[in-house]
Amino acid sequence: MIARRPNIKVIVSAVAYHRPISIKDLPSNKHAHQVFDQSPRYKFLSINRCMLKHIHNNWPGRAINVFKQQLQLGFSENIDEVTIAIALKACNGELGLGLQLHGFAITSGYVSFTTVSNALMSVYFKAGDFGRALYIFENLNCPDIVSCNTVLSGSKNSESAFFFALEMNVKGIQFDAVSFTKLLSYCLDLEGFLFGLQLHCLILKYGLDCEVFVANSLITLYSRQGLLIHARKIFDEMPIHDLVSWGAMISGYTHEGNCATDSIQLLVEMLSVGFRPDHVSLTGAVSACSQDGNLELGRQIHGLSMKIGQGKHTSVCNILMSIYSKMEEIADVRLIFKHMNDRNVISWTTMISADKGESISLFNEMRWDGIYPNDVTFIGLLHSITSRNLILEGRAVHGHCVRTGFSSKLNVSNCLITMYSKFNEMENASSIFEETTSREIVSWNALISGYAQNGMHQEALDVYFSIMEFYQPNPYTFGSVLSAIGAAENISLRQGQRCHSHIIRLGLDSDPIVSGSLLDMYAKRGSILESLRVFSQTSLKSQFAWTAIISACARHGDYESAMALFNEMEKEGVKPDSITYLAVLTACGRKGMVDAGREIFNSIIRDCSIEPSPEHYSCMVDMLGRAGKLDEAEELLGRSPGSPSLSALQSLLGACRMHGNVEMAERVVNALMEIKPMESGSYVLMSNLYAENGHWEKVAKIRKGMRESGVVKEIGFSWVDDGSLSLHGFSSGDMSHPQSEEIFCTAHCLGLEIQLLREEEGKDGCHSQGGKRACPSINV
């Protein structure tokens, strides 16, 4: 905006002829003040106008000074009730000043003017002094609509505002445009919406729907409830749009998905009718793009913002950084951040969360810049520390959170719980939880999921059952607790079924997260039929659910179902992730479908969005090894990025034993010894291989080596679930079970039956996982 030049002629003639000067002739503070000071005894220029000018120019302190000056000089005849009202406006809710002016109003008698009382009320409301404000209202001689509106907008919350509106209604005071505008602003949540609709009816009745302020509020009312069509209708039908109307309509589209283009279209229209978009319309449009994940449109608004001179506005930059960060264009985030003039907490927090590698130094820089962090800053920082496994830094930030008091914030303490869970420090995680005062389901979820991830399945379950009665679990609670049950061999499936019944009772069985976790749990615990049942009943099948069911079929060696489901998944348009591919490869491996497996593996490499992980390689090695393609397996292992994984080498070693390749097995064992020298499995496998091929002296050497280096064979453990809540645990040589004798007898009979069946099928009929032969004597 170009500052208007002072119309000196007008001012001079006004001063000369003792005429009041219009506000618009006073173009700047400086001139206003000069003219004002120069006028003899300030007579020629209304004090009121001068004070207003100062307020208008965001300089209320000067207005107050002008007022005080008058009093000090003893020119009280220049002051009227309007002067006092203006002075009160200049208080900006400062209680001390307000009280002083109140005193003056009483002594001078101006307090009886409704205008003055209204202004006083406004000051007290702004200062949070509801008692004084309402006292004035109740003692008014003749309250007008402005008084009522002042109370409406000063109301503590929507409830008291609605209550007051009701009182107005009872007393027969009709709402005006201002009342409606204010009341509508209290109706923006779902609860207030019905009342908002009633207000809309009244507005139409009074014919106030064309008032810009009212129409703007109506646009917001409807767009907040996702009723964009209604909002748009009001927008299209209103006679005049102002900047707020455009801003409200454009950002209305951010509450609805798939609206980036609508929002941009409005922005273009706005430009074409001669409006310069402000930060509200720009942030609204960018956030619509962000929601749609439409980076290209976001970039175009970025360009537009720069062109119209809003490219450095803090909130515009913040939201641009956020969309670039969401789309992982970190270089762009850095660039915007670098060129910003006023970085606020949000700018810094966005940067800290976006640039995980630099988050700690960014945090320090922020402090140097004098910006104080908030809870979200710490959350971003803790996230990056957690993902980078920086244990020491994590502790330091934890200390910082405690010192600054942010650790008592629920969201921060949850992050701390998650962080310590990730660091495998569950004592710390649970002690933070214990210190948390306001526990909510999210905190419990963080704790349960921490226990689940650290293999402390029973603890996870205990926490779950302890909160069940007092808190309403949400989908994430079940996600964690079901994954714990799924992973725990030593927890009875009955516990899982108990959870399932809770889920049904809570009506969460149709939730995509819950049903995915549920079928995953059943699948991992061997109940493939139950798993399939849950899957078929799930209407919204998530990627997780598809992957879980494909993995389940793969684990059960059901290649056909796994492949059929995989194809169906792709047909449904659900993108497979790396775990899905792992499951499909496993299915191929179990069935010996080497060509199909190879083809899928190559397709992962071709599709550059997924990087084959060590697990994929080890799966391939296992598949090739089982099929006897030992050389190809070894070659693939050599090609895999990084050093070969333990499981891949073990698979290959198993394959070597299966196919009697002693020479390669020796190479593999050497590699295994380098990675994990104390792993008893490698020794045992190798010694068995030597034994099978008659290298007895080497067998003895290995056994000796094991004894010398202190490698102990792990004792096998297993659990039997008889459908009760607890399990029966067994280890080899253990006779403590009360029914041991019976069990051993049954196991022996089973062993004999298996042996008979195997002899009928031929010797190499079946191999269990890991290359071990199904052994006729069962360890009980």
Place this chain on the structure above:
DNA sequence: CCGGAACGCC
């Protein structure tokens, strides 16, 4: 002269 509206990032 006193009372009113939109947006929002982490």
